[in-house]
Amino acid sequence: MELYQLRTFLTIAEEGNLTRAAEKLFTSQPAVSAQVKQLEEELGVKLFERSARGMALTREGLLLQEKARRIVEAARDFKHSAEHLRDTVSGELVIGLNNRPEVLKIVEVLGALTAAHPELSYGLVNGSSGTILEGIDDGSISIGFFEGTCEHPRIEWHALEAVELCIAAPAVWARELASPDWKLLETKPWIFVSRACSYFRAIESICADQGLRLQQRFRVDECLTVLNMVAEGLGLTLAAVSHIESPEFRGRVVALPHFRTTVNLCVGYLRENADRPAIAAAREVILGLWEKEPESLNPPAWERALRTPRPKGRSHR
CATH class of the missing domain: 3.40.190.10 (Periplasmic binding protein-like II)
Structure with missing residues (x-):
């Protein structure tokens, strides 16, 4: 039994979903699933009930959850104590x-x-x-x-430092979207980032302020790939002005005049x-x-x- 298997077990128990657990553990969903399977085989008990709604702890899983948490926390404290020595x-x-x-x-x-x-x-x-x-x-x-x-x-x-955000659009849409017409933006596809990203909350704020219902065509967990999709004409998104102005996207992505805000x-x-x-x-x-x-x-x-x-x-x- 490895500590990383116990961490995976605890994360799935907290999230109730393999995809969210994998994102939180910075690994893939197949890897998370394999770790749980290995742990169940070693323990000889079923830890989760799997369904279309996600992952729920079994009775055995509930009984072992707190013990697993104490083991992980004790290992972390042991490591920290050693560092101080x-x-x-x-x-x-x-x-x-x-x-x-x-x-x-x-x-x-x-x-x-x-x-x-x-x-x-x-x-x-x-x-x-x-x-x-x-x-x-x-x-x-x-x-x-x-x-x-x-x-x-x-x-x-x-x-x-402060990071300035704006609405990013494919350069080929620049003339059409040159005037700040919010309703026109509702007709365009949007690329949303993970709900865990601060940019997602900024998009939600835009929708609330302007009374918009934006068309989410894509949702991308990896924020850094979004501008490549914008550059290829796949949709609009919220992005840092400094990224749009980088040599990689200059002439391919433009900042629209509709909206500017900053985050730290x-x-x-x-x-x-x-x-x-x-x-x-x-x-x-x-x-x-x-x-x-x-x-x-x-x-x-x-x-x-x-x-x-x-x-x-x-x-x-």
Whole structure:
């Protein structure tokens, strides 16, 4: 029996759906299904009832759920305790990425960390902002980038910069959609992102404000592939202005004049893990690259005590 099998069991139990569990675990649905099957075979009990509505725990599964949770949490606490005993920053740092590497400066982040802490290893996982936050909250992600706001009470976070959003359209539709006619946009197909993405909430806000019923032709869990679909004339979407203006999409995708808004690009981690050496090192590198004060909405006492003078960056407040 492996710890990752127990994590998969717990995630499916919480989500009640293989697809959502796979997204949260940053793996494929077949892999999740195989892990459950292996665990059931090893235990000799059926853990889930499968139906068209999803996955429901059996009586045996319900009895084992809390025991599995205690095992996973004990293993995590054991690992964290060991990290505090080491004189060097080592172990594995799992970083959640919600955007393109160049936007998140991930090469610079990893370069600085590997130079300063050669014994530290890394896991990089990609997902929507909501999925990244869930991963931080459940402990599967050490530190992660996300956009929008964070409503998870256990997560400490810092806003890094504002990201401007707009409605993105195929360049061949530019003349037709040059005037801000919202009703005309209802006649066009739309590409929606995962409900866990901050862009989805922005689209919902547009619909509520303008009284629109947009035609969702596509739903894409991977946000970074959406603009390629727009460029090919498959529909409209909400996107970062900086992405539209990148060389890859210049002349292929245009920003419509109908709508502009901003969301914050942020980095977050569990508040209870804030003083772990690996997370503290990553936080300092990331905030330093964005020239930020190590300050959040609710800075803990340890961080205020350790804070040293540095040039002030733009506030996230």
